[in-house]
Amino acid sequence: MKIAIASGKGGTGKTFVSTNLFQIFQSSGHHTLLVDCDVECPNSLIFFKLKKISDTLVMEYRPKIDLDKCNYCGRCSDYCEYNAIFCIPELEQIRLLSNLCHGCEACAVACKQNAIKDSKTEIGKISFFTDSYNHIFIEGRMKEGKISSVPVIKSTIKEASFLSYDYMILDSSPGTSCPFIQTATRADYIIIVTEPTPFGLSDLQQAVETLDTLNKNYGVIINRAGLGNADVYDYLNKNHIPILAEIPFSKEIAHLYSEGKLAVSYIDDVNELFKGIYNNIIDNGSSIY
């Protein structure tokens, strides 16, 4: 079972939930993988003492234009949905704008002159790590200066899926756009982490609407409970969305987190909360309610 930890709003505690939930799952004897899909800023693995096993590069197609064969007809440029080929037939000018290219290869199909050659560019990297208990940790990371994170997220989850596991915990990117959707569509269940503030509510609503269109099952963890107001609770109750846990707004939790420590290993109440979520998942699978 794949469980994605997502949020609309950034900084609500996705990584906090991912790492602590992983700890509970693996200490309960399940073969669990922690996969950091927040490829723009991966940081789940800093909470564990790890050794790198290997790296896999994520490559993406880029057209290479052979100027000896090109007749500047502009077909490739017309085919490109992203305006990534700048071609002015009148001036016999053609140039690839690599940062706009999504690697779809439509230009190669369009070209009648056989002037477009296949080439690849590195857009990211998937790294595999292990700890002293032989658990596997996987991290996707975009290459600096590259624009699109989606293919890196896709490849990261694909590579992770080749391994054997009982549970896979996917730490998603924030937001509700493509990176979030890439992670959520590949998960059996989504845990949305929010906070009881107006920002938290606004972004939670967007996440819920997005997941509804994807037909996904989800539940909500309210982090920093005690902060803000009751609007998030009203919204969840009105829409019959399950609250999986409430994590209190606590200086002690924040302190441990800032030291790179897992709260479940230090605070009994937090351990109980995460055990509750764990039991719920074990008992109900993806139909938690």
Add this chain to the structure above:
Amino acid sequence: MKVAITSTGNTPESKLDSRFGRCSYFVIYDTDTKEMEFVINPNKEANEGAGPASVKLIASYKVEKAISGEFGFKIKSLMNEINIQMIIIQEEKTIKEIVDMLKN
């Protein structure tokens, strides 16, 4: 010489559009014949790359200058390469006022 001016509408009374790639119309003004042509910008709602696509569009009219409120970073090098001079006007002006400036 032809000049491209970004416009919010399709009349000489329309205001200069402050965006280049996603402007509503391009005015192609010919300083020799004094003729003005309004071209709807098909790239206004483009997902990505509206700037480069708009450079391509105005280049097909063989303009030598482009006037707008601003030019994005993706297109400055393209404009230089194909020798289209970029002119930035930041005050609110109508197309007619800009054309009058070009006449003088």
